Amino acid sequence: MSGLITRRGLIGGLGVGSGLLLSGCDRLTKTPGFISLLEKAESGNFAIQRSLIERGALAREFRPEQRSPVFKANGTRMPVGESYARHIAENFANWRLKIDGLVARPQAFSLPQIMAAPQRTQITRHDCVEGWSAIGKWTGVPLKLLLDASGLRDTAKYLVFHCADLYGGAGGRPYYESIDMIDALHPQTIMAWALNDQKVPVGNGAPLRLRVERQLGYKHAKYVERIEAVASLDGIYGGKGGYWEDGHGYQWYAGI
């Protein structure tokens, strides 16, 4: 019996088999019904994580000596345009963080106002969707304090973070991200202005970036100049809640 199985036949068979498998998988990937099935599984992952993870469960915090020697900058490292260049030249003296949308008292905080508020410092691990991690020390104001000052309305279900960068440079699309209220009110969710005891470098999102520690790096919006409270993500840019979600198929929930 096994005499019928030649080495050439075996290798050829494996080759044909894997080729069929691959073309089958690629065809499935192009089938909308299959992709939406996989996306249902991904919603299942979101639901199960939300039910397993306590609302206030903290991301691991590290000791100072556990930090990465160099904290990697990724994505936009230098926003293009005159406006951001002027802010750098002015040392961000005229930068404002606007909070609007479904709030009773829209705000426009200056950096000194933000730094004068109670602060939180945390040494946390930043996990990129690509697979790498970097540990850094972040200082900033808890987002909850800014929301309290703005009088967030009960109808607000999401916060949309509008950023000053066009992703991919001139001709790129505006970067934005969004989170729900569970993450917005989490004690480790801060608007950070310092990384490793220095002002946040431009590559890491100067002057203000979001830290949302239980999710992957692309949720941590950099160069944030406006936070909009909304009831739904429909109609905001592509409607999927973020730059990568709209254009590149990344999941809105990035806890995995």
Added chain:
Amino acid sequence: MAGQMIFRHRMSTRVWHWINATVMVVMFMSGLMVFNAHPRLYWGHFGSSHDPAWLELPRFPGWATIPTDYSLALGRLWHFGFAWIFAFGFLAYLMWSLFNGHWRKDVALSRTEVAPSNLWHDIKKHARLDFHSDDTRYNPLQKITYSLVLFGLIPLLIMTGLTMSPGMNAAMPWLVDLFGGRQSARSLHFIAAFGMLAFFFVHIALVMLAGPINEVRSMITGYFRLPDPKA
């Protein structure tokens, strides 16, 4: 002429075997796509392109990944979708095998089986490519391998996979301590995946050598033909 037909694999083993065979291939190939986004591995809690890697590879080619063309988002979608079938299929099979005695009767090793002289005898038998057992049961090396896969590689893959999730880290901080950091978990996940690949190739090779039609039939219908006693 041919030997007697015996019933060798029960339904739960056969169903799980084929589901898992498919799922493992999808998990491995979509996992290579996820790995391709940053093909460097580190030990410890952190690691990025600024840090020394213990392993740095070129990207795996399209024929080895799902999907073929580079897409981290789609690779993740496949990987995390099939992870459900992988993890819960394994859990169901394991519980059922412990419950119905499959593990105790067919896979667990007895003291005489692990005696050095017996193991040495079995190693020599394998080295002669002699797989024609007149015994209906698994041989000791086979049992050791299946035990390592069932209680070593597969649980390691599932747990290191969960450890890479920042959400799960907040829910179960002990997981990340168990493996010494997220990047260590990522490295172990990669090593265990290639351990499964090695198992896959050795498994296929041994099926070929031991008589592929009889072996594959036994995993489909459950019935295995014993060698001719007169041969």
